[in-house]
Every structure is written in structure tokens, then in C-alpha cells.
Amino acid sequence: MRHEQHQDTLSRRDRRIERRQEEILEAAASVFAAEGYAQATTREIAAAADIAEGSLYNYFASKRDILVAIISRSPSPIDRLWAEAENLADRDGFIGLVERALLAPAPEQPWIRTVTKEAWTDDELFREYQADHVRETVTRVARLIERGIEAGWLRPVDPEHVAQALVGTLMASMMLLLRHTRGSEEPGEREQAARATADLLLFGLMKPEGTPHA
Amino acid sequence: MRHEQHQDTLSRRDRRIERRQEEILEAAASVFAAEGYAQATTREIAAAADIAEGSLYNYFASKRDILVAIISRSPSPIDRLWAEAENLADRDGFIGLVERALLAPAPEQPWIRTVTKEAWTDDELFREYQADHVRETVTRVARLIERGIEAGWLRPVDPEHVAQALVGTLMASMMLLLRHTRGSEEPGEREQAARATADLLLFGLMKPEGTPHA
Amino acid sequence: MRHEQHQDTLSRRDRRIERRQEEILEAAASVFAAEGYAQATTREIAAAADIAEGSLYNYFASKRDILVAIISRSPSPIDRLWAEAENLADRDGFIGLVERALLAPAPEQPWIRTVTKEAWTDDELFREYQADHVRETVTRVARLIERGIEAGWLRPVDPEHVAQALVGTLMASMMLLLRHTRGSEEPGEREQAARATADLLLFGLMKPEGTPHA
Amino acid sequence: MRHEQHQDTLSRRDRRIERRQEEILEAAASVFAAEGYAQATTREIAAAADIAEGSLYNYFASKRDILVAIISRSPSPIDRLWAEAENLADRDGFIGLVERALLAPAPEQPWIRTVTKEAWTDDELFREYQADHVRETVTRVARLIERGIEAGWLRPVDPEHVAQALVGTLMASMMLLLRHTRGSEEPGEREQAARATADLLLFGLMKPEGTPHA
DNA sequence: AATGAATGAGTATTCATTCAT
DNA sequence: GATGAATGAATACTCATTCAT
Numbered sequence: 001m002r003h004e005q006h007q008d009t010l011s012r013r014d015r016r017i018e019r020r021q022e023e024i025l026e027a028a029a030s031v032f033a034a035e036g037y038a039q040a041t042t043r044e045i046a047a048a049a050d051i052a053e054g055s056l057y058n059y060f061a062s063k064r065d066i067l068v069a070i071i072s073r074s075p076s077p078i079d080r081l082w083a084e085a086e087n088l089a090d091r092d093g094f095i096g097l098v099e100r101a102l103l104a105p106a107p108e109q110p111w112i113r114t115v116t117k118e119a120w121t122d123d124e125l126f127r128e129y130q131a132d133h134v135r136e137t138v139t140r141v142a143r144l145i146e147r148g149i150e151a152g153w154l155r156p157v158d159p160e161h162v163a164q165a166l167v168g169t170l171m172a173s174m175m176l177l178l179r180h181t182r183g184s185e186e187p188g189e190r191e192q193a194a195r196a197t198a199d200l201l202l203f204g205l206m207k208p209e210g211t212p213h214a
Numbered sequence: 215m216r217h218e219q220h221q222d223t224l225s226r227r228d229r230r231i232e233r234r235q236e237e238i239l240e241a242a243a244s245v246f247a248a249e250g251y252a253q254a255t256t257r258e259i260a261a262a263a264d265i266a267e268g269s270l271y272n273y274f275a276s277k278r279d280i281l282v283a284i285i286s287r288s289p290s291p292i293d294r295l296w297a298e299a300e301n302l303a304d305r306d307g308f309i310g311l312v313e314r315a316l317l318a319p320a321p322e323q324p325w326i327r328t329v330t331k332e333a334w335t336d337d338e339l340f341r342e343y344q345a346d347h348v349r350e351t352v353t354r355v356a357r358l359i360e361r362g363i364e365a366g367w368l369r370p371v372d373p374e375h376v377a378q379a380l381v382g383t384l385m386a387s388m389m390l391l392l393r394h395t396r397g398s399e400e401p402g403e404r405e406q407a408a409r410a411t412a413d414l415l416l417f418g419l420m421k422p423e424g425t426p427h428a
Numbered sequence: 429m430r431h432e433q434h435q436d437t438l439s440r441r442d443r444r445i446e447r448r449q450e451e452i453l454e455a456a457a458s459v460f461a462a463e464g465y466a467q468a469t470t471r472e473i474a475a476a477a478d479i480a481e482g483s484l485y486n487y488f489a490s491k492r493d494i495l496v497a498i499i500s501r502s503p504s505p506i507d508r509l510w511a512e513a514e515n516l517a518d519r520d521g522f523i524g525l526v527e528r529a530l531l532a533p534a535p536e537q538p539w540i541r542t543v544t545k546e547a548w549t550d551d552e553l554f555r556e557y558q559a560d561h562v563r564e565t566v567t568r569v570a571r572l573i574e575r576g577i578e579a580g581w582l583r584p585v586d587p588e589h590v591a592q593a594l595v596g597t598l599m600a601s602m603m604l605l606l607r608h609t610r611g612s613e614e615p616g617e618r619e620q621a622a623r624a625t626a627d628l629l630l631f632g633l634m635k636p637e638g639t640p641h642a
Numbered sequence: 643m644r645h646e647q648h649q650d651t652l653s654r655r656d657r658r659i660e661r662r663q664e665e666i667l668e669a670a671a672s673v674f675a676a677e678g679y680a681q682a683t684t685r686e687i688a689a690a691a692d693i694a695e696g697s698l699y700n701y702f703a704s705k706r707d708i709l710v711a712i713i714s715r716s717p718s719p720i721d722r723l724w725a726e727a728e729n730l731a732d733r734d735g736f737i738g739l740v741e742r743a744l745l746a747p748a749p750e751q752p753w754i755r756t757v758t759k760e761a762w763t764d765d766e767l768f769r770e771y772q773a774d775h776v777r778e779t780v781t782r783v784a785r786l787i788e789r790g791i792e793a794g795w796l797r798p799v800d801p802e803h804v805a806q807a808l809v810g811t812l813m814a815s816m817m818l819l820l821r822h823t824r825g826s827e828e829p830g831e832r833e834q835a836a837r838a839t840a841d842l843l844l845f846g847l848m849k850p851e852g853t854p855h856a
Numbered sequence: 857a858a859t860g861a862a863t864g865a866g867t868a869t870t871c872a873t874t875c876a877t
Numbered sequence: 878g879a880t881g882a883a884t885g886a887a888t889a890c891t892c893a894t895t896c897a898t
Contacts, residue, residue, distance in 0.1 A: 004357055013881095013882095016882095017882090020882095028394035028875080036335055038252055041866085041868085042867075042868060042869080043865065043867080049882075052883060052884045052885055053869090053884085053885065053886095054869085054870075054871080054883075054885060054886090055883050055884070055885095055886060056869095056883075057868095057870080058883075060868080063868065063869095065861090073894090087370065091420070100272065103858095112871095113334065113335050114335065114368055116332045117335045120327070120330065120331045121328070123249055123402055139392075143421075145868070148419075150310065152421065153421055153422065154419055154420060154421055154422065155417065155418075155419065155421045157252070157410075157413065157419070158410065161406055161409075161410040161888060162410050162413070162414060162419070164407060164410065165387075165407060165410040165411040165414050166414060166419070167389075168387065168407075168411070169383055169386065169387050169411060169414065169415075170387065170391050172387060173379075173382065173383050173392055175386065176382050176385075176386055189295065190221065192375055192383075193375065193378055193379060194373075194379065194896090196371075196375035196376050196379040197370065197379040197382070197383060199371065199376070199379075200376060200379050200380060200415060200418070201383075201414060201415070201418065202371075202418050202419055202420050203253050203301030203369065203375070203418035203419075203420055203422075204414070204415065204416050204417035204418030204419075205306070205308075205359075205362075205368055205369065205371070205380065205415060205416055205417075205418075206309070206367065206368065206369065206416050206417055207367055207368055207369045208367065208417075210358075228864085229858095233897085253890085255892060255893085256892070256893060256894080257892075257893095260860095265859095266858060266859045266860060267860065267893090267894090268858070268859055268860060268861090268895080268896085269857075269858055269859070269860095270894095271893095271894070271895080272857060272858075276893075277892095277893065277894090390898080419862085445869070445878095446674060462815070464763055466680055467873060469870085469872085470872060471871075471872095472655055474881095479873090479879085479880095480876080480879060480880045480881060481747070481873090481880085481881065481884095482873085482875085482879075482880055482881060483879055483880070483881095484878075485872095485874080485878075486874070486878060487798075490872075490873080491871095491872065491873090495674045519848070522847075523848070541762070541763055542763070544762065545759055545762045545763050547679050548755065548758065548759045548762065549755050549756065549874085552736050572846075573648035575781060580849065581848065581849055582847055582848065582849055583839075583845065583846075583847065583848065583849045585841065585847070586838065589834055589835065590835075590838050590841070590842060590847070592835055592838065592839075593815075593835060593838040593839040593842050594842060594847065595834075596839070597811055597814065597815050597839060597842065597843075597861095598817050599818075600811065600814025600815055600817065600818055601807075601810065601811050601814060603814065604810050604814055620803055621803065621806060621810075623803075624799075624800065624803035624804050624806065624807040625810070625811060627804070627807075627809040628798065628804060628807050628808060628811065628843060628846070629811075629842060629843070629846065629847060630847055630848050631797065631805070631846035631847075631848055631850075632737075632797075632843065632844050632846030632847075633787070633790075633796055633797065633799070633808070633843065633844055633845075633846075634737070634795065634796060634797065634843035634844050635795055635796055635797045636845075636850035637795065649891070655860095655861095657896095658861095659861090661862090661895055683887085683888065683889080683890080684890080685889090693862075694862060694864055695863085695864065695865095695889090695893075696862075696863060696864060696865090696892080697861075697862050697863070697864095698890095699889095699891080700860090700861060700862075703888080704890080705889065706892090746875090753878085776880075818866045856885080
């Protein structure tokens with residue numbers, strides 16, 4: 001009994017610590033989103049997390065460590081989409097998936113621009129991001145492509161490399177499409193761009209050979 | 215005579231100023247490439263330009279101004295490629311163009327990573343970059359697509375939106391492919407990725423309807 | 429009985445407290461020796477004493493308090509030497525004593541450098557050190573000198589002031605000689621320096637008047 | 643002419659720089675003396691020198707660099723004394739010299755305690771101090787001792803080692819005697835201590851052999 | 857126009873001490 | 878008494894920009 005209580009206490013403390021960490025990450029993410037990583041100060045992060053500045057360092061070794069933790073813990077928008085990919089197996093489902101991927105709002109996680117920016121020139125962050133988010137998705141997509149080829153509704157391509165290209169291009173395009181959100185040009189502009197991109201990736205630019213002239 | 219000489223002096227001075235500005239931009243670009251924009255100090259830029267730190271401010275209003283000037287003056291790698299696009303009109307030339315675009319090494323301008331990074335979260339820089347480099351290219355590509363459709367070797371798509379999607383996706387992919395240069399994984403890896411992406415953009419993933427099973 | 433037990437408990441607790449205090453002092457002394465007082469952190473001291481950081485403050489009021497406690501509890505190297513001085517009464521014994529004092533390695537207590545350093549500019553620590561270690565030694569040496577004069581093997585000097593000067597000079601020289609330990613120049617260097625100093629203190633520089641030319 | 647003027651301008655600037663450096667050193671020395679090296683802040687030093695905090699770093703690379711510069715530029719009290727030693731050659735002059743050395747006020751340079759304290763546990767500073775101040779003095783004293791031995795008024799000792807011992811002991815004793823200044827005990831106390839030390843170093847403790855009983 | 861010294865606001869991180877559990 | 882998370886004051890150093898010469 002006594003022992004159990006001890007365990008209980010320990011785990012309660014552990015849970016408190018974990019909760020605190022997540023509070024900090026959440027606060028930091030919002031500050032990063034608002035100001036960018038470089039501009040964000042530890043003072044602001046601490047204030048947003050409603051703790052003392054020094055307390056940050058009880059949970060993370062450095063400001064950069066916080067960024068790394070954000071990257072590895074947060075699901076990227078792509079993750080969620082391809083999670084459902086697992087169960088897809090038909091042509092129309094696949095098309096819908098690519099379209100939805102490009103239309104996904106994803107601004108629920110505004111810090112993603114900051115993370116992307118930093119990862120862009122920081123090889124360590126880039127690897128971290130790839131390892132935590134991209135790798136698995138590529139594998140899943142490769143399997144999906146394989147099945148599509150077998151089922152006959154996908155061109156016979158090299159599944160591995162094309163999966164890489166597709167995911168990379170999808171991500172890059174999503175990032176670019178995210179920009180449309182801000183400069184609020186004509187509404188629907190973003191949707192049209194997304195649809196055009198989806199069409200491009202799915203059907204390519206070239207008219208299939210053996211197709212009669214328009 | 216006196217007047218002419220004055221004019222002469224002025225224009226000579228103007229030319230000197232312009233030459234100096236370009237020297238500074240060149241120096242700054244190499245420093246930015248080596249260290250990134252945020253890390254680069256005005257002291258380093260001045261040293262690289264062989265000029266006093268204070269003198270920088272006779273030519274540019276701020277450090278950021280130098281970055282903006284670099285963006286608007288330097289041709290982007292895409293520019294040069296699509297410049298030759300003007301004269302293309304056949305199917306194979308088009309295919310080759312896309313492939314070359316993705317395979318272009320582009321490390322001649324290493325500062326491009328820095329510029330991209332900064333433009334990524336800085337809306338003003340982003341617009342600057344688009345206005346100076348992307349807009350015109352999109353227009354040219356749209357015309358090219360139009361001609362391709364008319365000539366019958368391109369699918370009948372909306373030229374404007376697909377041009378946007380193509381250029382955006384091409385640029386994004388190029389950026390991603392640039393990363394491959396650094397972590398020198400297996401040689402040829404980058405080429406394979408580029409080729410897979412080109413194939414994706416040109417022919418799409420889907421098997422054209424009406425095509426017999428494999 | 430109950431009363432006795434209470435006393436017993438108390439004194440057992442007292443003993444435990446004292447033991448803990450000494451453990452802390454020992455741990456702190458070794459940390460101070462390794463890093464110096466300013467560099468040493470309470471975290472390190474606590475770790476070395478195998479105790480929680482906060483628990484330190486159940487035994488000592490502050491970090492500085494620990495230093496003070498170290499000073500007042502630890503015997504200085506001089507103490508032990510002059511302890512044996514008590515029983516000396518002859519010329520040769522005295523000479524040997526001074527020589528041994530200067531040659532004493534004293535690295536058994538490496539924290540002495542730290543203590544000395546801090547006491548050097550901290551008047552309160554200095555007084556503490558004097559009161560706890562120097563004062564009594566000076567008195568003993570003065571008595572020794574007095575006896576030497578009476579016995580006829582010491583010059584007739586003012587015992588009190590010369591004792592002060594001798595102890596002070598001895599201590600200062602020992603401190604300086606301690607430095608030799610580190611930069612391990614030629615071996616024997618330290619011994620020679622010590623011997624020269626002993627000779628100086630014992631026989632002075634001047635040739636006694638009335639001594640024939642060399 | 644023009645060239646000369648150019649030189650003139652340069653040297654004026656140089657002189658201004660040098661003057662500034664010395665102002666900073668002077669200001670820093672007084673702050674160090676008042677608070678000790680570790681306690682002194684760059685903000686205080688800058689304020690005392692009446693310049694901006696950042697300007698410090700136009701003249702010195704770091705706070706520690708300022709300390710090193712103070713050490714190597716400032717004459718130690720010993721330096722000045724032994725400068726006059728050069729011309730001494732007789733017994734009484736020598737005696738007077740040692741006495742004056744120990745009585746030298748030297749609190750004109752209150753930062754010397756700080757410097758000593760830091761050099762005490764910092765081998766690099768210690769070497770710096772030795773190289774800049776002690777080495778030459780030891781050599782001069784060795785020559786002086788040599789002459790004294792030849793002239794017959796000094797005991798036949800090893801000049802080199804005894805010079806080292808004498809200077810070291812003198813310095814150490816001076817340092818200790820400096821403490822008397824602060825805790826203003828009885829006036830004259832310091833003088834008596836100094837005189838006793840001088841007597842000790844000059845004539846030693848032991849009664850010369852062959853001297854009749856008192 | 858050129859220079860480079862002067863400026864001073866801006867900031868991540870450390871650490872002795874406190875205090876709730 | 879024990880713990881260790883929370884605190885927050887304290888600080889050397891950087892660097893874009895200005896300005897006197």
C-alpha cells in the first residue's frame with residue numbers, strides 16, 4: 001500500500017513535469033509563430049508559458065532545444081493525411097487524397113513556417129524533421145503506389161523514387177500554397193492553385209501518346 | 215564645355231557609385247552564402263567589399279536593404295532556363311527543359327538558400343522575389359503551354375493556373391533538390407530524385423484512361 | 429527513562445547532524461579545491477555530498493557559510509608543524525623545524541589555495557582565519573623564541589614582533605612555494621627555493637659584524 | 643607637406659586611442675580595487691571611464707583582457723624600489739633599501755590586491771605578472787647580492803637562489819603588511835611589523851656562531 | 857564620400873536561495 | 878529533515894547604425 005502510494009506520488013510528479021513541458025512547447029510555438037525563431041526571446045516564451053525565465057532551463061537545455069522538441073513532437077499536417085492513406089486502394093480515393101493534401105488548411109499550426117525556415121539552412125534540424133515526419137510517410141506512399149500499379153490504375157513507375165518525389169513535391173507545394181493564406185488575394189485563388197497542382201501531379205502535363213488530337 | 219564636363223563628371227561619378235554598389239552586393243552575397251543573413255555582420259560585409267563599415271551606409275540604407283537589392287538584381291536560376299523556353303515549341307524540347315530545370319545544379323549562386331530562407335517568412339521579401347523573378351516566368355510558361363495545347367502535344371489544361379502550379383512546383387522541387395548537394399549521400403541519388411520528379415510533373419501518376427492494362 | 433531516551437534521541441540526532449555537516453564540508457572542500465570558490469556551484473557541492481541541493485540549507489545558511497566553516501574547522505598546515513614546536517628547545521631542532529615548514533608539501537589540503545584566495549580580499553574571512561589559526565601559533569612561536577634567547581642560541585630580539593614576522597613570512601613563503609608544485613619546472617627547483625628561504629630567515633643576509641672577511 | 647600632415651593626423655588619432663585605453667585602464671583599476679574583479683561589472687567600468695559599454699570592446703577584447711593589461715602596464719611597488727637598487731653598493735644602503743621596501747605605502751595602487759588575488763589561482767595571470775615585474779627585479783637583486791658578497795658585507799650565499807627567496811619573501815610580506823592598513827589597529831603597529839620583518843631577513847634569527855653569550 | 861570609433865539597446869543563460877510537498 | 882522545481886536578478890558581449898573628422 002505504502003509502496004503504491006509512493007509510486008502514485010512519483011507518477012503524479014512525472015505527469016506534472018510532462019504537462020509543464022508541453023505548456024512550454026505550446027507557448028514557445030505560438031511565440032515562434034508570431035515572431036520567428038530568431039526574434040523570439042526567452043523572456044517572451046517564459047511569459048507566454050507563465051513561468052519564470054530561469055524555469056525554462058529546468059525543462060530544456062537551450063532555446064534551440066525547445067525548437068527541436070517542437071519539431072519532433074508535433075505531427076506535421078502531412079502525417080495526418082497519409083495516416084488515412086493506409087486504407088485506400090482505389091483510383092478515386094487516391095485522387096481525392098492528393099487533392100485534400102493540397103487543400104489542407106494546416107494553418108492551425110502556424111509555427112510550421114518558422115520550423116520550415118529554420119530547417120531550411122540548418123542541416124541538423126532538417127534531418128530531425130525528415131526522420132520524425134517524412135520518412136514514414138514516404139514508405140507508406142510507396143506501398144500505396146505499389147498497390148495502385150498492381151491494381152492497374154497507376155502507371156508502372158519506380159514506387160520508391162516516385163514516392164519520394166511525390167511527397168517532396170507535395171510538401172513543397174503545400175508550403176507555397178500556405179503563403180496564399182496571408183496575402184488574401186481573391187478568395188478561391190488558393191483553391192484553384194491547389195487544384196491545378198493536384199491535376200499536374202496526377203495526370204502530368206503531357207498528352208498521353210496514342211490519344212487522339214483535341 | 216564647362217557644362218559638359220559637369221555632366222561628364224556626374225555620370226562618371228554615377229558609374230563609380232554603381233560599380234561600388236555592385237561590388238558591395240557581390241561581397242555581401244558571398245558572405246550571406248557562407249553564413250546566412252542573420253549571422254553575417256556588416257563588419258564582415260565591409261571587409262569582404264574592402265570598404266569601411268560606415269561607407270556601406272552611403273550606398274545602402276540598411277543591412278536588409280542590401281538583401282533586397284541582391285534579390286532584385288540577381289537573376290534567379292529559373293530565369294535563365296525559361297529565357298530559352300521562348301523559342302521552344304515542340305514536345306521533346308519541352309520535356310528536356312523540365313528535366314534540365316530540375317537537374318540544374320545552381321550552386322553558382324549559393325546565396326540563393328539564404329534568400330529563400332529569409333523570403334520564406336518575410337512577406338515583403340517574398341513579394342519582391344515574386345515580382346522580380348516569378349511573375350514574368352509564369353507568363354512565359356503560360357504562353358508556352360498554350361502553344362503546346364494548340365499544337366496538340368499538351369493536355370488541354372487551363373494555361374494560366376497550370377503555369378503557376380508548374381513554376382511553383384518546379385521551384386519548390388529545385389529548392390528541395392538543392393539540399394541533396396550537401397549531405398553527399400550516394401552519388402546519382404540527386405539525379406534519380408530529379409528524374410522521378412520530372413517524370414511526375416510531365417506524365418503524372420495516373421495511368422491514362424483508355425490505356426490497356428499492363 | 430523516557431527522559432533519558434529523549435536525551436538519547438537528541439544526542440543521536442545531534443551526532444547525525446554533525447556527521448552530515450562534516451560530510452558536506454568535505455565534499456565542498458574538494459569541489460572548492462577543484463574549481464575555486466566562485467566557480468563551484470551549490471549543485472556540484474550537493475552532488476558531491478550526495479544530498480539534495482535544498483538540503484544544504486538545512487545545515488548551512490549560505491554557500492559562503494560553508495567556506496567559513498571549512499576555514500574554522502580545518503587545521504592549517506602550520507598548526508600541525510608548530511604543535512610539535514612546543515617540545516623543541518634546542519638550536520638544531522629549531523632549524524629543522526623552519527626547513528620542514530617550508531618544504532612541507534601541504535597538498536593534502538588542496539582547498540587551501542581557494543581559502544587563501546578568498547581570504548585575501550575578504551576582510552571578514554581573513555580575520556576568521558587569523559583568529560582560528562594564526563593567533564595561537566604566533567603565541568607559541570613567541571614563547572619558543574623567548575626560550576631560545578634565554579638559552580643563548582637566538583639573537584636577542586623582540587619575541588612578540590619577530591614571532592609575528594616569522595610566522596607571517598613563513599606562511600607567505602609557503603604559499604608562494606605551493607605554486608612551484610604546479611608548473612613542474614625542473615625537479616628540485618622547489619626544494620632549492622625552500623632551502624634558500626629557510627637560510628634567509630634563519631641566518632639573514634648580512635655577514636655578522638666582527639666576522640673576518642671570506 | 644601633405645604627407646607630413648597625414649602622418650600628423652594619424653599620430654593624433656593614435657594618441658587619442660592610446661589615451662582612451664589608459665583612461666579605461668585607470669577606471670577599471672579603480673573599480674577592481676573597490677569591488678574586486680569578479681564583482682566589477684563592465685557597466686560600472688564603462689561608467690567610470692565615461693564611455694559606452696560597447697566601446698570598451700573597441701579597445702579590449704574582454705573584461706579579462708583589461709585585467710591583463712593592467713597587470714602588464716602598471717609598475718609594481720617593488721619595481722620602483724629596486725630601480726634605485728642599481729646604484730647601491732654599501733651595507734647601510736642595502737639595509738635601508740629592505741626596510742623601505744617593507745614600509746613602502748603602496749596603497750596608491752589599491753588594485754594590487756585584486757590583481758594578486760586573481761593571479762593567485764590563475765596560472766596565466768601569474769606568469770604574466772612574474773614576467774612583467776618580478777623577473778627583472780630578481781636579476782637586479784642577484785647582481786646586488788653578488789657585489790655585496792665581493793665587498794664582504796654579505797654572507798657568501800648563492801646569489802641567484804637567495805635573490806629569488808628575498809624578492810619572493812619581500813613581496814609576500816609586503817602583501818601581508820598591506821592588510822594592516824585596513825584594519826586600523828594601533829598606529830605604528832604596521833611599522834613595527836615591517837621593521838621586525840626587515841630585521842629577520844637581514845640578520846636572521848640565529849645568533850651567529852662564535853658570538854659570545856648575551 | 858570615406859572612415860572607423862562610439863553608441864547602447866538587446867539577450868541567452870547561470871545559480872544561490874526559497875518553498876511547497 | 879529531505880527534496881528539487883521555481884525563482885528572477887544579474888551580466889558579458891554583439892552589432893547595426895550614427896556621426897565627428
